[in-house]
Amino acid sequence: MKVYRTDEIRNVVLLGHGGSGKTSLVEAMLYVSGATNRMGKITDHNTVSDFDKEEQKREFSISTSLIPIEWEKAKINILDTPGYFDFVGEVEEAVSAADAAIIVVSGKSGVEVGTEKAWALCEKYNLPRIFYVTDMDLDDASFRQVVEDLTEKYGKAIAPRDIPIRENEKFVGYVNIIKYAARRFTGVAAREECDMPDYIVPYAEKYREKLLEAVAETSDDFMERYFEGDEFSIEEIRAALRTSVMDGSIVPVGMGSNMEAHGVANLMSDIVRFFPSPDKRECAGIKRTTNEIFEANYDFAKAKSAYVFKTMVDPFIGKYSFVKVCSGVLKGDDVLYNATSEEEEKLGKLYVMSGNKPVEVPELHAGDIGAIAKLASTKTGDTLSAKNTQVMYGKTEYSTPYTYMRYVVKTKGDEDKVSQALARMMAEDVTLKAVNDSENRQTLLYGMGDQHLEIAVSKLAARYKVDVGLEVPKVAFRETIRKKSDVDTKYKKQSGGHGQYGHVKMRFEASGDLETPYVFEEEVVGGAVPKNYFPAVEKGLQDSVVKGPVAGYPVVGVKAVLYDGSYHPVDSSEMAFKTATVQAFKKGFMEASPVLLEPIASVKVLVPDEYTGDVMGDLNKRRGRVLGMNPTGNGYQEIQADVPMTGMFGYCTVLRSMTGGRGNYSYEFARYEQAPADVQEKEIAKRAAEEA
Secondary structure, X not given: OOOOOHHHEEEEEEEEOOOOOHHHHHHHHHHHHOOOOOOOOOOOOOOOOOOOHHHHHHOOOOOOEEEEEEEOOEEEEEEEOOOOHHHHHHHHHHHHHOOEEEEEEEOOOEOOHHHHHHHHHHHHHOOOEEEEEEOOOOOOOOHHHHHHHHHHHHHHHEEEOEEEEEEOOEEEEEEEOOOOEEEEEXXXXXXXEEXXXXXXXXXXXXXXXXXXXXXXXXXXXXXXHHHOOOOOOHHHHHHHHHHHHHHOOOEEXXXXXXXXXXXXXXXXXXXXXXXXXXXXXXXXXXXXXXXXXXXXXOEOOOOXXXXXXXXXXXXXXXXXXXEEEEEOEEEOOOEEEEOOOOXXXXXXXXXXXXOOEEEEEXXXXXXXXXXXXXXXXXXXXXXXXXXXXXXXXXXXXXXXXXXEEEEEEOOOOOHHHHHHHHHHHHHHOOOOEEEEEOOOOEEEEEEXXXXXXXXXXXXXXXXXXXXXXXXXXXXXXXXEEOOOEEEEEEEEEOOOOOOEEEEEEEEEEEOOOOOOOEEEEEOOOOOOOOHHHHHHHHHHHHHHHHOOOOOOOOEOOEEEEEEEEEOOOOOEOHHHHHHHHHHHHHHHHHOOOEEEEEEEEEEEEEEEHHHHHHHHHHHHHOOOEEEEEEEEEOOEEEXXXXXXXXHHOOHHHHHHHHXXXXXXXXXXXXXXXXXXXXXXXXXXXXXXHHHO
């Protein structure tokens, strides 16, 4: 592939609901552009972008893939993203590197929740966008309905660019609204002029008027001409559209059939004509040595810098760091500085990736997207720059994973292999996290949903040949006391020679501080227990609070007072006093009305207005307390609630199901509260069964 200048590059992310046709659209683009000689099919497991075995097995995208396409003397870097919500981290990576977006909508399924999420991402990153309606070859596809629904949601910015022509229920051509002319398909990317069918004329006039109104609003001169009834030339319409698409005031709606590759040539031409090249976008970082702003703005004449937006780790082809060049021109023999790891990196060869196939290139200009192999100390989110101009770009914000399961290694001795495999998978997937929960002696796997975790386990087995099982995680309960107790404990042992003797009298009560395990005080008078044994008594307390006597959970909020006791001048020892304290603690704790405390999460749930009743009802079922509700705009409410951590398990799947995928939630640990009696009984019985 030849080297492209900044102004010849278009970086475009494909967004949309799962199953809307993003991957098959990429196949059609590759075919129409001549990059492939036949179109792959998802069902045949031979598409360029779904190259991973898991993607082929499940027949949907799991990770973002990069596909460069050459069209009309430009290079279009297509970032094909997953549509399912569990893989939102991949989408966020792609959006951070894109300069514009195609939001793909199925003409059959219409506007779905994934369409709304795609629009919200474009708004967040200020991306110019075009809607592309697929499945026009299907009988029950309705372009008109999609346009109406989009207009209802997003207002007058929506401007249809084409209208499909059907004959005998077949998709045979389209009306080009810009040229106001009809075209009939004669082959792949080939069409000829034809007469506009009578039934289309009213819609064509309506859409044309809408487009001309939008064009007129781009300047006072155009507005004047529009009211005087002047015709705009095609070039004037296109120039006005380019300006309006780039600032987001117009969002064109194209359409086509991926299976028949109809309409795809128009879409690629629109990408080249209407979307900005990287040098029309702003990009700024911080100079690490001076804290000055470095305005890179994809200027090839400035010092070299690149942002690593994604990492691919393949067991067969190795590690590739995907970069977007923010300034300068990267060359294969460059040595760049990683300001995050404070290491120099020799680039070696530069590649452009087409799915999982690396194609070597001599250089990458500012604004281009490529890949560098085997960077030792570079990970996703790092910046590479010239050492004499050390730059750091802001890291992309990723969604936080809240769904977690305990994972158990099935084959003894595979623990290290699993740990290494997970480290590689986490380098590739920023929303996958493995956490060691030493308190409950378990290892946890965090992801964006149940499907995310299930696929991670499947990848471990297929790629790295290690088997792990997912189980319900243990929740970190605590133990404390509610009343006071007073105990007298003597530890006495005679075994020939020196014996063991330790005698303590202690009071136990609640300290009122659930942040600390215990508070130790001594009120011994007259040397009944010598001072040199006080540390041994405290050590006994330290050991006792690690596993409480009720159910083996850590103890919090206990005040222990040593007020009396006795010792033996020969047989007393630190060990004896420590043992006496452990026994005193166990007895005193159980006599002071012990209770289990459960962790409470502070939860925020963002849902559309119409689902608030259902969501609050479900939170109540989970023993949650709804604290309030705040409108956030756009017809959404944020529900705030306190929910026991035991009630958060499986919440992601339930919330999505209840809200059609529109609900989101986040939570953080808030505090410990006394668990209800039935919960305590169940937990104590469970722990007893485990210990048995």
